[in-house]
Amino acid sequence: MNPATMNPATMNPAKSQLTLGRNGRPQRTLRNRLVSSPMERNYGTPDGRMTAQYADYLTTRARAGLAVVTTEATYVRPDGKGRTHQLGLHDDAVVPGLRALTDAVHAAGALAAVEINHGGRTAQSAVTGLPNVAPSPVPCEIAGGEMPRELTTAQCHELAEAFAAAARRAVAAGFDVISIHGGHGYLVHQFMSPRTNLRTDKFGAREAFPNLVIDAVRAAVPGALVGMRLSMVEGCEGGLDADQTLDVVGRLHLEALDFLDLSAGSYEAGEWIVQSGEWKPGVLADYARPYRRFGLPLGLAGRLNSPEAIARVLGEGVCDFVSLGRAVHADPGFVRGVLDGADYRPCIACNVCIDNLGLGQVTCTVNPAVGRSRIPMPTRTVRSRVLAVGAGPAGLTAARELALAGARVILLDAAPDLGGQFRLAAGMRSTPDFHRFLDWSRSELKRLGVELRLGAVVDLGDFAQLARDEDADGIILATGGTLPGPGFRASGRGADDGVMDVRSWLADRPGLQGGEGLPEAVTIWGADSVAMSVADTLASLGTRVLLVGPEPVLAPESGRRAKILAVPRLEADPKVTIRLDSRIVEADATRVRLVGPNGEQWLDAPGPILVSRSVEPLSASVDPEGREAALSVKAGVPVVLAGTIVEQLPATASNAIKSGHDSAQRLAAQLASSVPAPDAHLEEALA
Structure with missing residues (x-):
């Protein structure tokens, strides 16, 4: 093995190259120490194939400079599928789409990785259409509570071969790196845990099934980089603690692996898998230090959401590469932030992304362009003067988007500081990272030349006068809604x-x-x-x-x-x-x-x-587009409404930011075309 050591001449440890591959097997060199984690996104097809949207998402992050771009946990057999639109390596039919992805990732200078997985007790027949299976009949209540069938000894061998077959397909599809998912409460981890492995046959030994899978995968793909993702602590009562996990890992066939990727948690301890903003950056570092005894290159996940946190764990030798999930989901520009000190849109650890996983596509609170069933489309170029009223999340987003598109933007708010209700949320115990979005927004407005006027009271009763006073070609109204009274x-x-x-x-x-x-x-x-x-x-x-x-x-x-x-x-x-x-x-x-x-x-x-009661949405009889048209006639310029109350959505920051982005695109499209002549009948809508 080429030792995983830092270049002492490199001041930034993340920029140092890393060579993986050992025991005479082929080696690969990573251009830096930044790897995307196998974050599930639900961007695939119902039968597990790659989509243009997903390929664009991953390739964008390869172009941003990641050393390795990893697809999500990818099921090896249909009964192990956990999500409706999860990627699969269960059939040869998925190979061509994955080959197109890996070709694009390679062209961008990155290695392509895939994590192979089976959900075991966490997979549910409502998703797969098949009975679920597990080491022992222990249901997973968090996933749905279905009682799994206990695998026979022969079926354990069949499942190991399914992992091997998936690995062969991965190599045929052009993947350089294959990671076996041995954590987070999925099948391999279930065999390792005393909570979920109650067997009395040979697979009652915690290491037996993981070793069977490791050996099968290595034999199937002798020339690929093969590693394993582990949960260093299970995090729940009766599960593996840190010392017990180390003991099991010490009995694995580590000589067949090229790296370990260290994480934590299980379904019953989801706070360890995707950590809250309350937890300190690099929270898993101390758990990772003992893994140096195994002599393998180590990856590390867990709240590595800033260049400083990454420099610390790499510089101290805690790990050899970092696995980045939410940070590069929020902004692929985070890579350049780590490598070169560039500005980037920060993840705020709100966990909307992981909570969306059970509902559909994984979106992002602070990045409205990702996970919305399409490849992001740029906002139309505009050279107009635009007035944005309201500096909450929707108004901040709209103002930035329009300024990026070329507009000259004035942003007004009656409050003495920007952020609206989001600023209040930043002071709460459970959301301490929310201030990062406001700090970034303030910096972006300055960079883009947006004129910010705070403490400015605006008369919304006369849009025509407002447009004349500011010489505005268009108006974004992002003032939010009104709260209902107490009702008592x-x-x-x-x-x-x-x-x-x-x-x-x-x-x-x-x-x-x-x-x-x-x-x-x-x-x-x-x-x-x-x-x-x-x-x-x-x-x-x-x-x-x-x-x-x-x-x-x-x-x-x-x-x-x-x-x-x-x-x-x-x-x-x-x-x-x-x-x-x-x-x-x-x-x-x-x-x-x-x-x-x-x-x-x-x-x-x-x-x-x-x-504290949620904003009441508009009556279903109110047509937001009709109101916009009527207000535009009254103002003499296009007026676009932004905000969750207008679009009848739950009053969340995620919805507000998406609304601000979409309203900016609507206004840009109108400004790029001719403003329609006033139509008298629309005046009636203002009554």
Whole structure:
């Protein structure tokens, strides 16, 4: 093996080349130490083939400078498929599409890698149409709870051969690197774990099936680079801890492997697979250090979301390459940020990407161009003067997109700082990385010459005058919506303990995390994601919280990973009382009256009542396009509405940013064509 050592002449360890290949097998040289992780995306076809959208996505990241571009966990047999549009290596028919991908990746200067996998107990017949199989009949409740069939000894050998056949197809398709998925609670990992392997035959030994797979794959592809992805800690009760995992790995046929790619977690401990923003960057580094004893090049995943974090783990010799998922999903430009110090769009660790995996295509909160069932199309070039009103996520995105397209943009907001409600979210315990998007947006507006006017009150009642005052050729309206009232009457409460919108309350307390201005107790009316975050943050700072909401669960508009830490904390905190499926119907000076599953009751509720209920969408009878046309006639220039309330979407940052991007494209298209002459009948829509 060529030792995985850094070039001492290279100041940036990520820029150093790395040669993989050992025991006399062919070697490959990586142009740097940055590898994309096998992040699932649901961009394939229902029968597991590559698509133009997915190929464009991966090739774009190869062109950005990654050393290795990796497809997602790719199933080796149909009964191991975990997602409706997951890639497969189960049939020769998938090879031509994958060959086109690897040719494009090679042309961009990168190596092509594929991770081969079988879901085992996590695969569900609702997706595969086939019974699921596993080492032992232990269902995976998180995945759907289907009871798997226990594999016979002969069937274990058949499955190992399915891995080998998939590896042969991968080489035929031009892949340089094959990684066996031995972590995250999938089939190989299930054989390694005492939670899921209850067998008494030879495959009851934790290393037996993984070794069978390693040997079969190596024999099938003797000239390829072969490695294994591992979970260094399973993360849940009864699972493998760090020492137990090291013991099992020490019994694997490591001489047949060229590298180990180190991660963590399982389905029952998803917070270890895709970490929350609360966890420190490089969180898995200490778990990885003992793996040096095995003498293999090591890859490392886990919150490596900044050049500084990557330089640290590489420079300290914790690993030889880094596996990047969310960071290069949010922006392929992150690669140049690491290698050359270029600016990049930051991942904010919101985990919308992983939560979308069970719903459809994986999108990104901060990058509206990815995962929307199409190859991203550029915004039409415009040379116009554009006014954007509202500097929340939608307005920031629209202003940047139009400026990139060539427009001269003025961005107005009545607040003293940009960000809108997103700025408040950046101060919450569970979303500490949100400020990175605002910092980047501010930098981008400056770079692109966008004129930012804060503290500017705009009269939206006279669009024509607004357009004339600013000499605007078009207007983006991204002011969001209005929150509904509390829906109950309150008596006996003063200014300090009255009923108020939680967002206004937070805006008046910029020192919240420092403990400034905190009441001893609060009542939060609403159980949406805002309520969850505020309750979690206040409780962590010592405030007693009564949370009442009509929702059946906490934060129903958020995915599981977005609340995987906050919800259990709230439910276990003795300072927090939660009443769901309930309504506040009345409040006096120190109490609230609820109506819920247990009937009517009064609860003590000293301190302020903070209203946090999602923005109500427009009536279904309102036609946003009709409103835009009518406003355009009134203004004499094209007016485009942005924001989730307009498009009748849940009021999330992800939807707001996508809305801002799309509204910019709509306005650019209108400005690139002639403005239609005023049509009198459209005036009626303004009434």
